[in-house]
Amino acid sequence: MPESAWGWLIVAYLFLAGAGSGAFLAAVACDLLAPDWSRTLARAGSLAAGPLVTIGTVCLVLDLEAGLWQPWRQIYLVSNLSSMITWGVIILSAFIPVAFLYAAALNEITFVGRFAKKYLLHLEIVGSVLAASTAAYTGVLIAVVNGVPFWNTPLMPVLFMASAISTGLAVAMIGAAILDINTIKTLSNFALGHLIFLSVEAVVLMMFIFMSLTRSVEAAASADMLISGVLSPYFWVIVVVLGIVLPFLLSIVEYYKYGELHKYLVIGADLCVLLGGMSLRAVIIFSATPPQVI
Amino acid sequence: MPRYGIAIDTTKCIGCHSCRVACQNQQGLEYNQSFNWIKEKERGKFPSFAKEFVPLQCNQCENAPCQRVCPTGAIYTSPEGVVLVHKERCVGCKYCIEACPYKVRTVDHHEGIVVKCWFCIDLVRAGGEPACVTTCPTQVRIFGDLDDPGSRISRFIATHRAEPLRPDLGTRPRIFYKRS
Numbered sequence: 001m002p003e004s005a006w007g008w009l010i011v012a013y014l015f016l017a018g019a020g021s022g023a024f025l026a027a028v029a030c031d032l033l034a035p036d037w038s039r040t041l042a043r044a045g046s047l048a049a050g051p052l053v054t055i056g057t058v059c060l061v062l063d064l065e066a067g068l069w070q071p072w073r074q075i076y077l078v079s080n081l082s083s084m085i086t087w088g089v090i091i092l093s094a095f096i097p098v099a100f101l102y103a104a105a106l107n108e109i110t111f112v113g114r115f116a117k118k119y120l121l122h123l124e125i126v127g128s129v130l131a132a133s134t135a136a137y138t139g140v141l142i143a144v145v146n147g148v149p150f151w152n153t154p155l156m157p158v159l160f161m162a163s164a165i166s167t168g169l170a171v172a173m174i175g176a177a178i179l180d181i182n183t184i185k186t187l188s189n190f191a192l193g194h195l196i197f198l199s200v201e202a203v204v205l206m207m208f209i210f211m212s213l214t215r216s217v218e219a220a221a222s223a224d225m226l227i228s229g230v231l232s233p234y235f236w237v238i239v240v241v242l243g244i245v246l247p248f249l250l251s252i253v254e255y256y257k258y259g260e261l262h263k264y265l266v267i268g269a270d271l272c273v274l275l276g277g278m279s280l281r282a283v284i285i286f287s288a289t290p291p292q293v294i
Numbered sequence: 295m296p297r298y299g300i301a302i303d304t305t306k307c308i309g310c311h312s313c314r315v316a317c318q319n320q321q322g323l324e325y326n327q328s329f330n331w332i333k334e335k336e337r338g339k340f341p342s343f344a345k346e347f348v349p350l351q352c353n354q355c356e357n358a359p360c361q362r363v364c365p366t367g368a369i370y371t372s373p374e375g376v377v378l379v380h381k382e383r384c385v386g387c388k389y390c391i392e393a394c395p396y397k398v399r400t401v402d403h404h405e406g407i408v409v410k411c412w413f414c415i416d417l418v419r420a421g422g423e424p425a426c427v428t429t430c431p432t433q434v435r436i437f438g439d440l441d442d443p444g445s446r447i448s449r450f451i452a453t454h455r456a457e458p459l460r461p462d463l464g465t466r467p468r469i470f471y472k473r474s
Binding site: 004005006063064065066067068069073074076077078079080082083084085086089142144145146147148288290291293294 | 333335348350359362363364365366367368382383384385386387388389391392393394395396397401403405406407459460463
């Protein structure tokens with residue numbers, strides 16, 4: 001396996017930033033579309049978004065070297081607007097406070113929350129744009145890298161966006177069950193959401209793999225690593241079966257046996273989506289194959 | 295101002311790694327750290343086959359992907375066309391390592407920054423040549439001014455139609471190879 005300069009900390013960051021921004025989008029969607037019966041889910045999503053993206057950003061900072069030991073160097077991170085990391089720093093710096101403020105407003109936490117509640121719709125609009133930017137940016141970050149042909153495709157941000165939305169919905173559903181286990185029945189309403197987003201993710205993933213096979217020798221080498229190479233057990237078992245197929249099937253059952261599915265199966269499906277989302281990032285980062293230069 | 299480059303004749307390389315050791319000495323690198331690699335490539339099938347040694351170091355790209363992606367602006371191009379690193383600005387995010395198609399950048403874990411070949415610019419500015427060039431026992435490398443059509447390097451590139459590695463990547467390297 002080729003050695004990558006980036007490891008698990010970056011994988012965790014890509015996943016957490018995606019899941020956090022997805023949870024924010026899920027919360028906004030619930031609050032705007034069905035504030036009456038999906039209130040718990042909106043609350044859970046809003047409460048999870050800020051902390052998840054923050055933990056992800058901490059992982060990103062921990063991966064730095066000189067920038068970690070001499071933190072004042074991080075001020076330079078916004079120097080180069082042609083670097084996606086500079087854009088990422090700007091987007092994250094804007095999104096994290098908005099996400100916390102939105103959680104405070106929606107849950108009416110402290111006087112800040114009660115004050116911010118007056119501007120709830122504004123927070124939702126600005127926050128959604130920033131959340132979508134965060135999710136897409138994690139894909140663009142690695143898509144603009146021409147040192148790894150496998151990543152260098154416009155499908156990358158689309159794939160990460162799709163995964164961010166499905167993992168975000170899973171986070172919000174788990175959070176809703178933690179906040180109030182009685183909502184487990186109403187969670188069946190969101191099974192359809194899972195079906196749609198997991199299908200989109202599966203289609204984009206399939207296109208990504210198929211197109212990589214013909215795009216270049218190096219991209220094909222990476223794709224082969226996932227389909228039949230060293231990473232194939234993780235790709236097929238964790239990413240495809242546990243992360244997409246199993247939650248998809250459980251969501252179908254959940255949708256038709258409205259509210260009757262056992263609570264552990266509902267939560268289990270969501271945990272599988274999260275496991276799949278994390279593993280998707282891991283196999284993409286660890287299958288990086290550099291161009292054949294000699 | 296000259297625009298420095300190196301021409302490499304792989305047909306002369308015997309894979310002795312002198313350039314690597316000289317570079318490590320010159321830059322004070324540890325034994326497992328290097329700005330210089332000898333890649334090996336096998337050509338043909340038995341019984342008519344050959345092994346080619348291809349010395350690899352920072353290509354000092356004119357359109358450097360590392361410079362484009364560096365968030366802190368730590369990577370810059372000197373007036374002589376050498377891609378350099380501001381050691382005080384680098385945070386060690388390693389984005390440049392991912393962006394470099396030639397994979398010639400390494401992390402200096404002592405200083406926590408990413409480092410690479412810089413054409414021994416201190417020696418060059420003092421009138422010398424990079425350590426890898428002067429050390430090579432078979433004189434694989436030619437160092438010189440790419441903008442001077444009369445320089446040894448320019449004449450070598452023109453005579454042998456030497457080409458950079460993977461010109462299709464659009465990075466416009468300043469290292470040229472004669473491969474056969």
